[in-house]
Amino acid sequence: MKRVATLFAGALALVTTNATAQDSAAPVSAAAAPATPAAKAPAPKLIVTISVDQFSADLFAEYRNHFTGGFKRLLGGAVFPSGYQSHAATETCPGHSTILTGMHPARTGIIANNWVDLKTARTDKTVYCAEDESVPGSSSIAYTVSDKHLLVPTLGERMKAANPASRVVSVAGKDRAAVMMGGHQVDELWWWDGKKFVSYAGRTTPAVVQQTNDAVVARLAMAQPAMAMSAFCSAHDRAIDIGGGKTVGTGRFERKEGDTRAFRASPEADEAVFAMAAGLVRDMKLGKGPATDLIAIGASATDYVGHTYGTEGSEMCLQLTQLDETMGTFFAVLDSLGVDYEVVLTADHGGHDLPERNDQHAVPGAARIDPALNPKAVGDAVAAKLGLTGQLLYGDPVGDVWIDSKLPKRQYDAVLAEALALYRAHPQVAAAFSRAEIMAAPVATGPAETWTLVQRAKASFVPARSGDIVVALKPRITPIPDPTKGYVATHGSFWDYDRRVPILFWRKGMAGFEQPLAVETVDIAPTLAATIGLKLGAPMMDGRCLDLDASAGDSCR
Structure with missing residues (x-):
C-alpha cells in the first residue's frame, strides 16, 4: 500500500x-476468492x-x-x-x-444532525444530536459529546x-x-x-490511539504534496467555476502544514x-x-x-x-x-x-436555493402579512421548521397556515407538511422507493423534537445559496x-x-443478529433479516 x-x-x-x-x-490478499464453504459455519467471532x-x-x-x-x-x-x-x-x-x-x-x-428546542433553558436553542445540552456553558457548537438523545x-x-x-x-x-x-x-x-x-472524559487512552494521534500530529507538521493522478481519475479532472474566482474538480489533496x-x-x-x-x-x-x-x-x-x-x-x-x-x-x-x-x-x-x-451535464432542475426560503426570511414575510413582530420561524431551509412556541394558539394557527402557503407556492418547493399531516399519515410498509413524501417525512419524525413544518425541496435544489463561502454541495433531501x-x-x-x-439499512442489524444467533426481544426492530447464505451459517430461518 x-x-x-x-x-x-x-x-x-x-x-x-x-x-x-x-x-x-496466513494472510488473505485483499481480493482473494472465497474458500469452499463448509456445510454450516459457526457464528463469526x-x-x-x-x-x-x-x-x-x-x-x-x-x-x-x-x-x-x-x-x-x-x-x-x-x-x-x-x-x-x-x-x-x-x-x-x-x-x-x-x-x-x-x-x-x-x-x-x-431526527436530524441538529434540531431546535425553543424551550431549552440555554441561550442557544439549537440542540446537536450527540450532545448533552444540560452541561452548563455548553452550546450546539461547543458541546459535550453524549449518547443521551x-x-x-x-x-x-x-x-x-x-x-x-x-x-x-x-x-x-x-x-x-x-x-x-x-x-x-x-x-x-x-x-x-x-x-x-x-x-469521553475520564477514559484511559489505549496505546494504539496514542500511536495514531502521534502519527497524525507528525504528519500534520509536514506539508502534503499532491497525489498522483491515475489515468482513470484523469477523466474526472475538470475545473468547475463556482464563482468568486474559485474552482473545484481538479484537486489532488495538496495540503499546507498544520x-x-x-x-x-x-x-x-x-x-x-x-x-x-x-x-x-x-x-x-x-x-x-x-x-x-x-x-x-x-x-x-x-x-x-x-x-x-x-x-x-x-x-x-x-x-x-x-x-x-x-x-x-x-x-x-x-x-x-x-x-x-x-x-x-x-x-x-x-x-x-x-x-x-x-x-454542464445538462441535469434538469439543478439550481441553488433561493435565499428567500430561509426560515427567518419566510417568517419575516409572514410577520409582515399578519402584522406580527419578532422572529416567527426557526430551522434550516430544508427539513424541519419550528414556529415560535410563545405564540397564542390563534396566532400560531395563522402563522402555520400562512407559512405553509408561502412554502407551497414557491417554485423550488416540492411539498410542505404540517406536523398534524405527518402524524396522520400511515406508516409506510412497502418497498422504500414507493414511499410517498409524507411517509418519508414520518419515518424521521419525533413529535417531541420535530418541527411544526417539514419542507421538501424539489429534486436537485441545493440548499447552499453561495458556494464561495464554504461547502459547495450537500445532501439531506427526500x-x-x-x-x-x-x-x-x-x-x-x-x-x-x-x-x-x-x-433498507434497518435490515442490517436483524441480519447480523441472525448471523450470530442472537434472539431479538423488545424493542422490536423495524428491519427484516436478509437471508445471505445458509451454507455460511447466515440463514434467517
Missing part, C-alpha cells in the same frame, strides 16, 4: 507490521461494520468496476446495490442511528446484554458516527475532534481511522474471546470531500480509490490475525453533486440520490450473489 506507507509509517504501517509479527496465520459517509448508490455504481482492494473483496459477497436510508432526514446522525439499531429515526429519536439500543448493546463477554468498539472521523453506531454501552469509543482522536481542515477532507483521515481500528482489534484481541465482538468504523472523509469539492471531480475519484486501498490493507491485517470476521459496509446517506457541474446507499456483506466462505431489489 504505497501511499499509506508514506503517510502513516507510524500508524497503519506500524499496525500491519506488528499484527503480522504477532500472528502466524467478530462483526465489522463500516459506514462510508456520503457513499451513495450512484457513486458505488460509478466506481464498482474500478475497485481493486477492499471494495473488490466485498463485491465477492452479498451485494445489495439498492439499500435505502428510507427516511427524509438524509443526514449523518439519523443515518448512522439506523445502521446498528435496526430502527428508523422516528424511533431512534435522531439515542432512544434505543444498538446491536452491540443487545450483544452485551445477552453475553457480557462481548466487546463493542466504535471509532469514526465524526463523534456522531461513533456514538450512533456504538450506542450507550461500549468498551472503546473514539472520534476525531478536529485535532486528534478523543473519547491544515487540519484539509486533512479531514482527504484520504489521510480515513487512513488514520482504519489504522486505529486495526490496532484496537489487535491489542484488544477482538474476535479471540469467548463471545462474538463488534467493531463499528465510521469512514467520514468521503462526506467532507463531497461537501468541499462535490461528488464528480478528481477529488472524489482519488478519495474512493484510496479508500479502496486502505480497506484492502485493513482486511489483510484482520486476516493476518487469524480472526473469523464478517463485514457489512453501507452509508449513512447519499449525496448530490454541485449544480454548476450538473449544469430524494433517492440521498436515500439510496449500497449494502455489502462479506465473510470468508460466503457464496457471493447480488440482489437488485430495494432493501
